Amino acid sequence: MPELPEFETSRRGVLAVGAGGAVVASTPAIAAPSAVTRGAVPSSQVAFRVNGKAQALRLDPRTTLLDALREHLHLTGTKKGCDHGQCGACTVIVNGQRINSCLSLALQHEGDEITTIEGLGTPDNLHPMQAAFVKHDGFQCGYCTPGQICSAVGVLDEIRQGIPSHVQADISQAPQVTNMELRERMSGNICRCGAYSNIAEAMAEVAGAKA
Amino acid sequence: MKAFTYERAKDPVAAARAAARPGAKFLAGGTNLLDLMKIEIEAPTHLIDVQDLGFDKIEPTPDGGLRIGALVTNTAMAADQRVRRDYPLLTRATVAGASGQLRNKATTAGNLLQRTRCPYFYDPNMPCNKRKPGSGCGALGGYSRQLAVVGSSEACIATHPSDMAVAMRALDAVVETVNPQGRTRAIPIAEFHRLPGDTPHIETTLTAGELITAVTLPKPIGGTQIYEKVRDRASYAFAVVSVAAVIQSDGSGRVAVGGVAHKPWRVDAADAAMSRGAKAAAGELLAGAKPTQDNAFKIPLVERTLAGVMAQARAA
Numbered sequence: 001m002p003e004l005p006e007f008e009t010s011r012r013g014v015l016a017v018g019a020g021g022a023v024v025a026s027t028p029a030i031a032a033p034s035a036v037t038r039g040a041v042p043s044s045q046v047a048f049r050v051n052g053k054a055q056a057l058r059l060d061p062r063t064t065l066l067d068a069l070r071e072h073l074h075l076t077g078t079k080k081g082c083d084h085g086q087c088g089a090c091t092v093i094v095n096g097q098r099i100n101s102c103l104s105l106a107l108q109h110e111g112d113e114i115t116t117i118e119g120l121g122t123p124d125n126l127h128p129m130q131a132a133f134v135k136h137d138g139f140q141c142g143y144c145t146p147g148q149i150c151s152a153v154g155v156l157d158e159i160r161q162g163i164p165s166h167v168q169a170d171i172s173q174a175p176q177v178t179n180m181e182l183r184e185r186m187s188g189n190i191c192r193c194g195a196y197s198n199i200a201e202a203m204a205e206v207a208g209a210k211a
Numbered sequence: 212m213k214a215f216t217y218e219r220a221k222d223p224v225a226a227a228r229a230a231a232r233p234g235a236k237f238l239a240g241g242t243n244l245l246d247l248m249k250i251e252i253e254a255p256t257h258l259i260d261v262q263d264l265g266f267d268k269i270e271p272t273p274d275g276g277l278r279i280g281a282l283v284t285n286t287a288m289a290a291d292q293r294v295r296r297d298y299p300l301l302t303r304a305t306v307a308g309a310s311g312q313l314r315n316k317a318t319t320a321g322n323l324l325q326r327t328r329c330p331y332f333y334d335p336n337m338p339c340n341k342r343k344p345g346s347g348c349g350a351l352g353g354y355s356r357q358l359a360v361v362g363s364s365e366a367c368i369a370t371h372p373s374d375m376a377v378a379m380r381a382l383d384a385v386v387e388t389v390n391p392q393g394r395t396r397a398i399p400i401a402e403f404h405r406l407p408g409d410t411p412h413i414e415t416t417l418t419a420g421e422l423i424t425a426v427t428l429p430k431p432i433g434g435t436q437i438y439e440k441v442r443d444r445a446s447y448a449f450a451v452v453s454v455a456a457v458i459q460s461d462g463s464g465r466v467a468v469g470g471v472a473h474k475p476w477r478v479d480a481a482d483a484a485m486s487r488g489a490k491a492a493a494g495e496l497l498a499g500a501k502p503t504q505d506n507a508f509k510i511p512l513v514e515r516t517l518a519g520v521m522a523q524a525r526a527a
Contacts, residue, residue, distance in 0.1 A: 044217055061217040061258070064245070084246050085313060097286070097315040103242045104316065107217050108260060155311065163290045166306045166446065171295050187446035188310020 048112045050075065051119025059106050066090045068106035069116060077117035077146045081190070088189030091147035091154070092116050098154030100188075117146035120153065129153050132202035140193035148189050152203045155185040159207070177209035213254040220259050223266075223422055228391040229259050231420025237261050239282055240316040242309075243325040250335065252326075252342055266320075266424055269293065275430035278387075281320035281423045285309070285375065288319060298428055300436035300455055304378035307440045310447050320423035323376055323386065323403065324415065327369035327473075328449055329358060340366045341411040351503075357451065360502040360509045362472040367411030368503070371404060371474050372449050378438060380475035381455040381467035385427045391420040397427070404474030411473070434459045435524040439516050440469075452509050454516045458524035462486040466520075468496055468513055489518035 047056040050073060057072055066083075069075045069092070078101060081089030085103040092101045093115040121127030129149050132138070139145040159181065164171040167184040175181055182200045191199070217238075220226035230237050234256035238244060247253035266280035269291050277297070279288055288294055289305040309317060331337045331349035338347035350358055350368050358368045379400050386398040403415055417423075434457040442448040453469035464485040467477040481495035493514035500510060 042214070042216060061215055062212045083249065085242055085310075088310065088312060091312055098312050099316045100242070100312045103245045103313075105217070105238070105241060105245065105258075107219075108238070108241060108262065110219070151312065154315075158286075158311065161290070163286060164295065164302055164306055166303075171299060171302050171306075184446050185311050187444075188312045 044107055046107050046110050048109045048114055050114045051116060057106065061105065061107055063106045064102055065092070065094075065104045065106050065109055065114070066101035069101060069114075075116050075118050078150075079143055079146055081144065081147070086190070087144070087147075088151055089144050089147040091151045091189065093150055093154055096157070098151050115150070117150060120149065127153070128206050129156075129202065132205045133199070136198045136202040136205065137195070138199040138202040139191070139195050144189060144191045144193075148186070148191065148199055151186060151189045152199065152206075155182065156203065156207050158185065177204060177207040179204070212248050213251060213256070215255050216257045218257070218259055219263055220261050221263060223261075223264050223389050223424060224391065224393045226259050226261055226264065227389055227393075227420040227422045229257070229420075230422065231391045232257065235259060235420075237422065239318040239321040240284070241321075242313050242317045243321065247326060250333070252333065252335065261422070264424075272427055277428045279319050279426050279428070281425055282318045285314035285317045285319070285322060286311070289314070297431035298378075298382055298436070300381060300438055300457060301375070301378045301428070303436070303438035304374040304440075304453075304455055307438060307450075307453070308374035319375075319426050322373055323379070323423070323426070325373060326414070328372045329369040330354070332369060340409075341369055341407070341414075344410070344412050354505060355503040356505040357449070357470075358503070358506055359472050360506055361476060361497050361500040362406045362474070363501060364407045364409065364411070366409050367407035367473065369407065369411065369473060370470055371472070373475070374438070374440060374450060374453060374469060376400070376404070377453055377455045377467050377469035377475040379426065379428075380477050381457055381465055382432075383429055385429075386423055387425040387427060388417065388421045388423050390418060390422075395424070400426075400475070401477070407473045414473075432457060434464060435527045437520045437523055439520050439523075441512060441516055452512050452516055454513070454520050456485075456517070456520045456524070458485065458521065462521075464524075466492060466496065466517060471497070471500075471509055471513065485521075489514050489521055493517050 043058045044061050045058050069078050079089040081087035083102045085100040090100055090102040091098050094112050121130045129152050159175050162174045165184050167180045168175050179200055182203050236255035238258040238260045266282040268280045270278045272278050285305050289302045295302050331339050332342050337349035340348055359370045384400045386403050389395045436457050438455050440453040441451045450470035456466045458464035465482045467475050478496050481492045484491040484495045
């Protein structure tokens with residue numbers, strides 16, 4: 001992959017902040033459109049809302065939604081795992097639906113409403129799914145966890161909407177929150193620590209069902 | 212990823228005209244195209260994002276069928292009450308494919324147009340006539356367990372990866388398109404995907420810039436509809452083989468098979484043999500098969516999977 005000017009800039013920014021021991025990066029200066037217009041790479045504008053906040057970016061068209069979130073908006077809760085839609089670590093919620101942010105160009109999301117793990121809850125005010133993951137030990141190393149939690153929130157919503165799944169015996173009926181349903185619907189999220197059983201228990205608790 | 216320019220199309224014919232230019236490609240959900248662009252197997256210089264064209268509706272047709280817009284997501288199609296009631300085979304096949312996240316983004320047309328998952332196609336260090344015409348086929352004589360057993364050629368033994376398309380084939384879906392001149396046409400799905408022959412890089416009968424606008428399903432045919440997918444994991448894996456069958460109460464029916472060929476595989480003589488049982492029908496389906504040592508197991512596996520499907524239908 002060619003070295004992109006804005007990529008270098010944002011990397012350096014992150015490293016400098018890390019070396020200085022600061023916790024909060026000065027995101028506005030880096031995310032501002034003017035910072036990424038150098039070089040010959042053609043750039044395009046996109047505007048969307050992330051976690052309720054309007055964002056306008058000028059980006060190389062190649063920028064995925066994942067990279068826009070992480071490298072330009074510095075919302076690094078969303079993780080890059082395989083970068084090919086196979087692991088689910090990059091799962092975010094767009095217009096109410098969970099998607100792989102790595103397989104979507106940022107430019108495809110003009111006007112969209114995006115929710116990342118940072119928008120679901122905060123350390124002081126956890127989303128019920130985050131609290132349930134903590135309670136049930138739904139993780140070990142934690143790298144896949146933001147994607148797991150965004151996906152889990154999406155799954156319960158899909159079951160509420162009656163979206164059918166592969167493991168339903170009768171697709172003319174509404175799906176139920178069973179352990180089999182949760183496992184099938186979460187199959188796009190890989191956990192190399194193998195916390196699957198506890199993730200299913202956390203989800204069942206939030207859904208008010210017995211796993 | 213190679214650099215490209217991007218536009219959001221507002222009009223289907225203008226989009227088709229733009230896509231007819233060399234290097235241009237349509238972008239819908241992007242789940243397969245972006246995957247391939249990241250490893251530069253696809254390297255378009257211009258992308259035409261078609262998401263605003265309004266092809267996202269499911270509507271009844273005058274002859275009692277259903278018209279599924281090209282941009283309807285796999286999730287929305289599988290969940291539609293009319294699809295679940297009248298074409299349960301299609302819902303079953305669609306939810307057997309990919310993951311929930313991917314189905315939320317993947318579209319009807321994009322699913323038909325997805326590229327093979329042959330590992331030699333994905334590995335730029337290997338020869339592949341589909342990726343680089345004339346470079347040879349690494350899969351022939353390589354590791355071919357997942358690959359085609361029928362309809363293949365000396366140039367290519369890749370399979371079509373879709374589950375949805377196998378159900379569409381069994382249901383006699385029709386692909387509707389518009390071309391850069393504004394002319395529309397309807398392509399029966401049997402004629403939509405091509406066999407590899409000596410041009411495996413040409414996968415469909417679409418012409419330059421031709422844009423899929425919808426897929427129509429004929430009037431419901433009833434019967435017991437079963438999609439049985441055999442795979443290496445219980446979820447989120449491509450089919451080793453899959454069987455899409457519609458079986459009527461007298462034992463007659465139709466069958467299409469996935470995971471065995473360059474396109475969803477259906478044979479008239481196999482449909483005619485359905486009432487004579489799985490051995491007869493599978494024999495017709497796979498007549499002339501040329502499996503490799505690695506994938507010869509697919510021949511009995513298709514028969515056994517079909518036998519299981521027929522037993523389920525009898526019990527239904």
